[in-house]
Amino acid sequence: MKKYHVRVMSFILSFSFILILLLNSSVYASSLHRSELSYNNSVASLEGEWLFFANQLYTEKEVIEHQADATVVNIPSSYNKLIKHTDGYGTFAIKVTIPQNYIGTIQAIRVPYQHAAMRIFIDDKAILNAGEIAKSEKDYVKMENDPVAYFQVEQNSFYVIVQFSSYGMLKSGFSIPLEIGEPHDIMKQQHKDINLVVFLLGILIVVGLFCTFIGLLDNHQRIMLIIGLFCLVVMIRCVFTAPFLYTEISLPFDINATGALRIEYVLSIMTGFLFMTYLLLLYKELFNRYIIKYNTALYILTGLVMLFVPSIQMQLVFTGFVAIQAVLIGYLIKILYIAYNRKLKYALTNFVCILILTSSLVFELLSAYNVIPPGPYVLLVFTVISVILAYEFGKFYVNQVKKLNVLNKQLFVMNNSLDELVQIRTDELVELNQKLQHQAIIDGLTGIYNRTYLIEKLEKYYKEAKDNNETLAVIIFDVDEFKLYNDTQGHLKGDNILVEIVKLVKQKLPDQTIFARYGGEEFVVLFKNYTAKEVQNYCEIIRNTIDKANIEHPSVALKRVTISLGGTFMQPHDHFEKAIDLLEKADKQLYVSKRTGKNRINI
Numbered sequence: 268m269k270k271y272h273v274r275v276m277s278f279i280l281s282f283s284f285i286l287i288l289l290l291n292s293s294v295y296a297s298s299l300h301r302s303e304l305s306y307n308n309s310v311a312s313l314e315g316e317w318l319f320f321a322n323q324l325y326t327e328k329e330v331i332e333h334q335a336d337a338t339v340v341n342i343p344s345s346y347n348k349l350i351k352h353t354d355g356y357g358t359f360a361i362k363v364t365i366p367q368n369y370i371g372t373i374q375a376i377r378v379p380y381q382h383a384a385m386r387i388f389i390d391d392k393a394i395l396n397a398g399e400i401a402k403s404e405k406d407y408v409k410m411e412n413d414p415v416a417y418f419q420v421e422q423n424s425f426y427v428i429v430q431f432s433s434y435g436m437l438k439s440g441f442s443i444p445l446e447i448g449e450p451h452d453i454m455k456q457q458h459k460d461i462n463l464v465v466f467l468l469g470i471l472i473v474v475g476l477f478c479t480f481i482g483l484l485d486n487h488q489r490i491m492l493i494i495g496l497f498c499l500v501v502m503i504r505c506v507f508t509a510p511f512l513y514t515e516i517s518l519p520f521d522i523n524a525t526g527a528l529r530i531e532y533v534l535s536i537m538t539g540f541l542f543m544t545y546l547l548l549l550y551k552e553l554f555n556r557y558i559i560k561y562n563t564a565l566y567i568l569t570g571l572v573m574l575f576v577p578s579i580q581m582q583l584v585f586t587g588f589v590a591i592q593a594v595l596i597g598y599l600i601k602i603l604y605i606a607y608n609r610k611l612k613y614a615l616t617n618f619v620c621i622l623i624l625t626s627s628l629v630f631e632l633l634s635a636y637n638v639i640p641p642g643p644y645v646l647l648v649f650t651v652i653s654v655i656l657a658y659e660f661g662k663f664y665v666n667q668v669k670k671l672n673v674l675n676k677q678l679f680v681m682n683n684s685l686d687e688l689v690q691i692r693t694d695e696l697v698e699l700n701q702k703l704q705h706q707a708i709i710d711g712l713t714g715i716y717n718r719t720y721l722i723e724k725l726e727k728y729y730k731e732a733k734d735n736n737e738t739l740a741v742i743i744f745d746v747d748e749f750k751l752y753n754d755t756q757g758h759l760k761g762d763n764i765l766v767e768i769v770k771l772v773k774q775k776l777p778d779q780t781i782f783a784r785y786g787g788e789e790f791v792v793l794f795k796n797y798t799a800k801e802v803q804n805y806c807e808i809i810r811n812t813i814d815k816a817n818i819e820h821p822s823v824a825l826k827r828v829t830i831s832l833g834g835t836f837m838q839p840h841d842h843f844e845k846a847i848d849l850l851e852k853a854d855k856q857l858y859v860s861k862r863t864g865k866n867r868i869n870i
Contacts, residue, residue: 309448309449309452310446310447310448310449310453310456311446311447311448312444312445312446313342313361313363313427313444313445313446313447314342314343315342316339316341316361317339317340317341317342317359317361317441318330318340318359318360319337319338319339319340319349319357319358319359320336320338320359320360321338321349322355322356322357323357323358324356324357324358324400324430325358325428325430326388326391327388327390327391327426330358330360330428337360340359342359342441342444343441343442343443343444344440344441344442345440345442346433346440346441348440353433353434353440354404354434355432355433356401356430356431356432356433357431357432358428358429358430358431359431359441360426360427360429361426362424362425362426362427363424363425363427363447364424367423369420369423370420370422370423371419371420371421372419372420373419373420374417374418374419374447374449375415375417375418375447375448375449375454376389376395376415376416376418376427376445376446376447376453377413377414377415377446377447377456378395378410378413378414378415378416379413379443379444379445379446379460380410380443381433381440381442382409382433382442383398383409383431383432383433384397384398384399384401384407384408384410384431384432385397385398385400385410385429385430385431387416387427387429387430387445388426388428388429389418389426389427389428390425390426390428392418394417394418395414395416398410398411398524400430400431400432401432402432404434407432407434408523408524408525409433409524410524411511411514411523411524412514413457413460415450415453415457417450427445427447429441429445461512463643464505464512464643467505467646467647468502468505468506470650470653471498471499471501471502471505471650471653472498474495474653474654474657475495475496475497475498475499475501475502475653476499477495477661478494478495478498478657478660478661479492479495479496480495481495481664482495489548490545490548490549490660491660491661491664493541493548494545494653494657494660496541497541497542497545497653497656498653498657500534500537500538501534501538501649503534504530504531504534504538505645505646505649507522507527507528507530507534508531511527513527525578528578528581529573529574529578529581532573532581532584532585533570533573533574536566536569536570536573536588537566537570538649539566539592540563540566540570542624543566543595545656546599546602546603546617547559549606549612549617550602550603550611553602553605553606554602558598565591569584569585569588572584596621596624600618600621603621604618612663613659613660616659619655620655623648623652624648624649626648707719710783712762712765712766712784713765713766713784714769715773715782715784715790716781716782716783716784717783718783720783721783722847724781724783725741725793725846725849725850728781728793728846729845729846730846731795732796732837732839736840737795737839738795738796738797738798738799738836738837738839739793739795739796739837739849740793740794740795740797740799740802740834740835740837740870741791741792741793741794741834741835741837741849741850741852741853742792742793742802742806742832742834742853743789743832743833743834743854743856744790744830744831744833744857745787745788745789745790745857746764746765746768746788746828746829747820747825747829747830747831747861747866748820748822748825749761749788751820751821751822752764752822752828755821756821765788767818768790768813768818768828768830769782769784769790771812771813772790772792772809772812772813774812775805775808775812776805776809779795780793780794780795781793791850791853792805792809799836799838799870802834802836802870803868803870806834806870809832810829810832810866810867810868813828813829813830814827814829814866816828825865825866829865829866830866831857831860831861831865831866831868832860832867832868832870833854833855833857833858833859833860833868833869833870834853834856834857834868834870835852835853835856835870837849856870857869
C-alpha cells in the first residue's frame with residue numbers, strides 16, 4: 268500500500284510538470300530569423316536574435332544611427348549573461364517584416380511578466396509603459412502584470428524597440444520574449460495562462476476552506492486547521508505573484524509592485540512556518556525543543572524584518588532566510604526518517620511532500636536561468652502538496668467520523684427507552700411549568716392579567732417613562748353599586764357580570780395596553796406613551812360601552828350596570844417618587860367620580 272501511494276504521488280508530480288511544459292510551450296511556437304518574422308501562426312514569439320545597446324535608452328533614430336555599436340544577442344536571455352551582472356538598463360531592437368496583407372490592421376504585443384520595467388516602441392511611436400524605466404535603482408519601478416499594447420500596422424516592415432531596466436532580482440533580464448499577433452489570439456493566450464493559475468488557486472481555496480472549517484468546528488482537529496491555513500496562505504501569496512491577480516481585484520488600498528513583492532516574501536515565510544507547525548503537531552516528541560524555539564524566532568524575526576526593510580534589501584534578506592531553511596529541510600528529513608522507522612503515521616507522505624517542495628525550488632532555478640520555460644511551478648507544487656495532505660487527513664477524519672457514528676448508534680440503541688421516558692417527563696414538566704406561569708399572572712375568573720403582574724408592569728413602565736421622557740397613564744375603574752348587585756342577584760351572577768364587563772372593555776382597548784383585575788370589581792388599565800386626549804377618549808369609549816350594554820341592575824336609581832373611572836396622567840418631568848403613587852392617585856380620582864354621581868370619568 269505504501270509503494271502504491273508513492274507511485275500515485277510521483278505520477279501526480281510528473282503529470283503536473285509535463286502539463287506546465289505543454290501549457291507554456293505555445294509561447295515559443297513561432298520563430299524569428301534576424302529581421303523576418305514567420306507570421307503563419309496567429310501568435311508569434313519574438314525570440315531569437317536582437318540588437319542590444321547596453322547602458323543606453325535609444326529611440327528608433329538612435330538605434331539606426333548606432334546600429335554598428337550594437338551587440339547581437341539571443342532572446343530570451345538574463346542580464347547576468349548579457350552584461351555579467353544582474354542590474355542595469357539598455358535597449359533591445361529588432362526589425363520585423365510581416366506579410367503585406369497585415370498592413371492597415373490592428374495588431375497586439377504582449378509582454379509576459381518578468382522582473383523588469385519596459386517601454387516599447389513601434390518605430391518612433393511609444394505604445395506601452397510597463398513599470399518605470401530608470402538609470403538608477405531608486406527611480407526604478409518594475410512592472411506589475413503582463414500588459415498588452417495595440418498598434419496599427421502602417422507598413423510591412425517596422426522596428427520593435429524595447430527600452431529596458433532591471434535591478435535587484437535574480438531573474439533580471441529579458442528572460443521571456445514578447446508575443447505579437449492578432450489581438451483576439453493574444454488575449455486568448457494570456458487568458459489561458461491566467462486560467463491555469465485561477466484553476467490552481469480554486470483548488471487551494473476549496474481545500475483550504477474545507478480543512479479550516481473542520482479544524483475550527485472540531486477542537487481535536489488542529490492539524491486540519493493548520494493544513495487549511497497553509498492552503499489559504501499559499502493561495503493569498505500567489506495572488507500577489509505573477510500574473511498578479513491582485514491588480515484585477517478591487518482592493519480598499521493601493522499596492523504597488525514593491526508592496527506586492529513584500530507581501531509575497533512575508534507570506535512565503537508564513538507558509539514555511541505553518542508547514543513546520545504541521546510537522547511539529549504530528550511528531551512533537553521527535554523534535555529538539557531548542558531547534559523549535561530557534562526556528563520559531565527565526566520565522567518571526569525574518570517576517571518582521573521583511574515588513575520594514577528597504578525594498579532594495581528584501582531579496583537579500585529572503586535569500587539568506589532560504590539558505591538557512593535548507594539546513595532545516597535536512598533536519599526535517601531526519602525527523603521523517605526516524606518517524607518512518609518507528610512506523611509513525613504519515614511519515615512517508617510527508618517525506619514525499621518535502622521532496623516535491625524541494626523540486627519546486629529546482630524548477631524555479633531552472634526557469635530563472637531559462638533552462639525551462641517560465642510557469643507557476645511554486646503554485647503547482649504547493650497545490651499538489653495541499654491536495655495530498657488534505658486527502659490523507661481527510662481520509663483519517665472520515666474514518667474517525669465513521670467510528671464515532673457506529674458508537675453513537677450503539678449508544679442510541681442502549682439509551683432509546685431512557686430517552687423516551689425522559690422526554691415524556693420533560694414534556695409533562697414543561698406543560699406544568701407553563702400552567703403555573705399562566706396561573707401566576709392571569710386572573711382565574713376573567714382571564715386578564717392579575718394584580719401581581721399589574722404591579723410588576725407598572726414598576727417597569729414607570730422606570731421606562733422616567734428614563735425616556737415618555738407619558739404613562741393609570742386608569743382604575745369599578746362597577747357601580749356592585750355590592751348591591753351581589754346581595755340581590757347572588758355572587759354567581761355577580762361573577763358573570765364581571766366577566767361580561769371585561770369582555771366588552773377588552774374589545775375596545777388597543778393591544779399595547781395592560782388590562783388587569785386589581786381586586787374584586789376593580790380593574791386597572793395602563794396606557795404607555797399615549798397623549799392625554801387619547802387616554803380620555805379611550806376612557807369615554809369604555810364608559811359608554813358599558814352604559815349602552817344595558818345590563819340590568821336591581822338599583823332603582825341606576826336601573827343598568829355602569830362603571831366609574833378615575834385616573835392619573837404622568838407627563839415627562841412630573842414628580843412621582845414611586846410607581847405606586849400613580850395608582851394611589853388614580854384611586855383617589857375614582858373616589859371623586861363615585862362621590863360626584865357615578866358613571867363618569869375623572870382624570
